[in-house]
Amino acid sequence: MNPAPALGEFEQVVLLAILRLDKEAYGVTIRSEIASCTGREPAPGALYTTLDRMESKGIVRSWLGEATPQRGGRPKRYFAVTKAGRAALIHAQKSYQRLLQGLDLLGDANA
Amino acid sequence: MRSAWIAEWIVARFTDRKRAAAIVGDLVEVKAEKGVAWFWYAIAQVLLSLAWRRSVATIAAVYLGNRISDLLFFRLIQVHPRHPRPDLWVPIATWLILPLGTALPYAAIRYGLRDGLTRFAFAAMALVTAGIYFWWLPAFPVMCATLGTGVVGVSLCNREWRRGAAVACAASVAGLIGFILIGIFFAVLEFVLYPSLWGAGKEFSHPWLMWLPLLLPLGAAWTTTAACSYLHRRFLERKATELATEERGMS
Numbered sequence: 126m127n128p129a130p131a132l133g134e135f136e137q138v139v140l141l142a143i144l145r146l147d148k149e150a151y152g153v154t155i156r157s158e159i160a161s162c163t164g165r166e167p168a169p170g171a172l173y174t175t176l177d178r179m180e181s182k183g184i185v186r187s188w189l190g191e192a193t194p195q196r197g198g199r200p201k202r203y204f205a206v207t208k209a210g211r212a213a214l215i216h217a218q219k220s221y222q223r224l225l226q227g228l229d230l231l232g233d234a235n236a
Numbered sequence: 237m238r239s240a241w242i243a244e245w246i247v248a249r250f251t252d253r254k255r256a257a258a259i260v261g262d263l264v265e266v267k268a269e270k271g272v273a274w275f276w277y278a279i280a281q282v283l284l285s286l287a288w289r290r291s292v293a294t295i296a297a298v299y300l301g302n303r304i305s306d307l308l309f310f311r312l313i314q315v316h317p318r319h320p321r322p323d324l325w326v327p328i329a330t331w332l333i334l335p336l337g338t339a340l341p342y343a344a345i346r347y348g349l350r351d352g353l354t355r356f357a358f359a360a361m362a363l364v365t366a367g368i369y370f371w372w373l374p375a376f377p378v379m380c381a382t383l384g385t386g387v388v389g390v391s392l393c394n395r396e397w398r399r400g401a402a403v404a405c406a407a408s409v410a411g412l413i414g415f416i417l418i419g420i421f422f423a424v425l426e427f428v429l430y431p432s433l434w435g436a437g438k439e440f441s442h443p444w445l446m447w448l449p450l451l452l453p454l455g456a457a458w459t460t461t462a463a464c465s466y467l468h469r470r471f472l473e474r475k476a477t478e479l480a481t482e483e484r485g486m487s
Contacts, residue, residue, distance in 0.1 A: 152262035169278045170285030173259055177251075181473045189254060192261075195268075197240050199261025200254075 130182050130209070132217045138163065139175055140214045143185065143204050151190065151201040152176075176204060184210035239272065240264050243279045250286040290465070293345035298457040301338030304361075305453075308333045312368050329364045334453065335411030336361050338460040339404060343468075352400020353407075353468055359387045360404060399471045407463040414459025415452060422448045 132140070142158040143150040152172065160166040179185045190201040206214070225231070240260055248256035259282060267275040312330060340361050343354040363383055370376055391401035430442060 152259065153265050168281050168285075169259075169263065170281035170283075173282055174285040177255070189258065195265055196261035197264045199244075199257045199264065201261065202255070202258035 130184060130213050132184070132213050135167070135171065135175055136179060136184070137214060137217055138167075139172065139179070140184065140206055140210055143206050144211075144214075148203070148205075150204045155204070179210065180204075183207060184213060239275070240267075243275070247279065247282060247286070250283060250290070289346055293342045294457075294461050296345055297338045297342035297461050298454060300341040301334060301457050301460070302453050304337035304340075305334040308337070308365060308368050329367055331412055332360070332364055332408055334415065334456055335408040335460045336364065336404075338411060338457045339407050339464055342461050342464055343404075346465075347468060347472075351468075352394075352396040352398075352472055353403050353464065354400075355397065356387075356391055356401040356404040359390075363387060396472070403464070403467040403471055406467055407460055410463035411456050411460030415456035418452055418455035418459075422452070 138159055139155065142155045142162070145162075146154050146158055152169075155176075156167055156169070156172055159172075176185065176187070180187055184207060185204050186207055187202050187204050190203050192198045192200045243263070244256050244260040247259055250256075251259075260279075263275055263278050263282075266278075309330065312333075336357060340354070340357040343351060343357055347354055349355075363380070366383070367376070367380055370379075373379070388401075391397045426445060426448070430445075
């Protein structure tokens, strides 16, 4: 079995946003979810190239949805996290948790 | 709406049409809230993100491809006349240096060092370089056969590497064919334009002809990078159907 692909920080943020949005994850909603959760609005260019890269790595998959008049008749491109992407995210988050063990960064002292 | 169609056409130059439509559709959706200036600023950011790696890779491929092929080609013709041997690898190396030397920096910058195409191009280039520098060693044929078998064997044992090897070979052949066709085209063009003149006198009378040889490696680089780009997208990037199959396999 192939090892889980390594994920960068922004890739993890995007994957978490896609997981939170479930079936409603497309460019606009992913950007606004990241902005509302992190307080930082990602640049459109960075978001789309990251999504493309993750798709070519097999971490996410995409499909075209409905075209709406609000979008000038253009379809939405929806994204979902694949099993390989979920495994990679779990692996990355476990690494963070191991690094955080013994530190009181999220405790009352720094809240 | 006209600006959205223009933006979609521009973005589609750097990615496929469906992806371009979805990206511009997202930006159109937000444009009503953020305004036209933001829309075009976002389009510029998207274009920069889509194009910078490809642009840098193409420039590096043209420059490094020519530098590498000059270096190795002169090494080849310096050594070879002193020890003339009708080895098969000499013409093969001569023809492969330019396309392989172009494909290697292009793939390394555009797709990264872990990519199957980059790995195979690096292995093949290392083998050709070793051949050019060490062919006179008595152990060279054995060493070359061993390394070549190793490269082919390793390439066959993994699907991504197998595809990478096929893409590198096909792109090199495309680059070589491009080089030959452009050379023939320029020779015919020169003959059609100035049929009665030959040699240095011709270039003295029409100095622009001196630029034609410069366009040869540029044309070869363009053919090689275009073939790398197309074949990589076609064979090395995962498709939705492949991902679905993998998903089924994992569950």
